[in-house]
Amino acid sequence: MPTPANDRSLKGKAAIVTGGASGIGRMTALAFAGAGANVTIADVNLDGAKKVAAEIEVLGAQALAVQTDVSSWDAVSSMVAKTLKTWKRIDILVNDAAISMSQSIVDIKVEDWDRIMAVNLRGAMLCCKAVVPQMIAQRSGVIVNVSSGSGFRPAGGALAYGCAKAAVAHLSRSLAVDLGKHNIRVNTVAPGLTDTPMTRKNWPSREALLTQAKTSFIANPMGVLLEPKDQANAIFFLCTDQARYITGQTLHVNAGSWIS
Ligand SMILES: NC(=O)c1ccc[n+]([C@@H]2O[C@H](COP(=O)([O-])OP(=O)(O)OC[C@H]3O[C@@H](n4cnc5c(N)ncnc54)[C@H](O)[C@@H]3O)[C@@H](O)[C@H]2O)c1
Structure with missing residues (x-):
């Protein structure tokens, strides 16, 4: 658990974590629940989301697993409506859901570019669009968009992924400017190489990942x-x-692999 057992700083708050079924999103959802928040796990992988919801309930907190493809406005609207019906409020949104593909300008398929943009950028924007009216009504809210070091320094080949992640950071900056007057903060976390199912697809062992690091x-x-x-x-x-x-900031969590 990332939070100390006596940290109840999010008690009574409601959070949505997209991509909460796995990796960084899962650990974020557990951290929120550990601090007393009710958490919606919005993920295209319903079984995974339900497993994390069960882990949260073991901690004595409450969770709602909602199958959601963040690239779909209908799916996102429905997930936010279910969240509001269940928790009656929305205090936190973490846009963590993403897919990764490594393709250069020569070999990228146009449909792959479109899919990465649809999930990694449009998905984050749609989730913001769906929760912001409620946050404005509450006169408070926090959004964190998960970017990547690849959005700041091209890592070679990950063209669409890097472009989407660069835009995600700008989405945070733009919304921070627009929403500050409503007491809504919007920031970016840009991870460096982290041991998750996403990176294990390219480097199947911890040793292989460590060699990369x-x-x-x-x-x-x-x-x-x-x-x-x-x-x-x-x-x-x-x-x-x-x-x-x-607000409007990017926190690079990368052990110094890219220093801005
Ligand atoms: N792991 C790293 O080294 C690393 C580095 C930089 C950035 N990131 C970013 O961190 C975030 C989390 O990545 P992770 O490494 O934990 O990956 P992960 O693959 O473990 O988790 C991603 C989650 O997103 C979900 N997802 C995928 N498409 C979706 C969709 N259309 N709608 C809803 N959910 C969807 C997946 O089902 C999965 O549960 C991502 O935004 C990723 O780009 C990760």
Whole structure:
């Protein structure tokens, strides 16, 4: 658990975590629940979302698993409506859901570009669009969009992914400007190489991932492999009142692999 057992700083709050069935999203959902929040796990993988909801209930908190393809406005609207019906409020949105593909301009298929943009960028925008009216009505809210180091420094080949992740950070900056007057904060967390099912697809063992973290183009000066809890801790911090005047920023959680 990323939060100390006595941290109840999110008690009574309601959070939505897209992509909450796996990796960084799962750990973020557990952190929120550990601090007392009710959590909606919105993921295209319903079985995975239900498993995380069950883990949350073991902690004594409440969770709602909703099958959601974030690229679909109908699916996102329905998920937000179910969330409101269940928790009666929405305080936190974490846009974590994403897919990754590694293709250059030469080999990328146009339909793959469109799908990555639809999930990784349009999906984040749709979820923001769906929750912001409620946050405005509540006169408060926090949104964290999960970007990537690839959105700031091209990692070679991941063209559509990197472009979408760069735009996700700009989405945060744009919304921070537009929504500050409503007491709504919007920030970005940009992970470096982290051990999750997404990265295990390319590097199936921890050793292979660690080699990337130590020696590849995306190596970091600390020579470490980050864990989902490292990202969840940063997202969690940005969602608490400890960060009450932090908005429009990008927090790079990457052991120094890219320093802005
Ligand atoms: N792991 C890393 O090294 C790393 C690095 C940089 C950025 N990130 C970003 O962190 C976030 C989490 O990644 P992760 O590594 O935990 O990956 P992951 O694959 O473990 O989790 C991603 C989740 O998103 C869900 N998802 C995929 N498409 C969806 C859709 N259309 N609608 C709803 N849910 C969908 C998946 O089912 C999965 O549960 C992503 O935004 C990713 O781009 C990860």
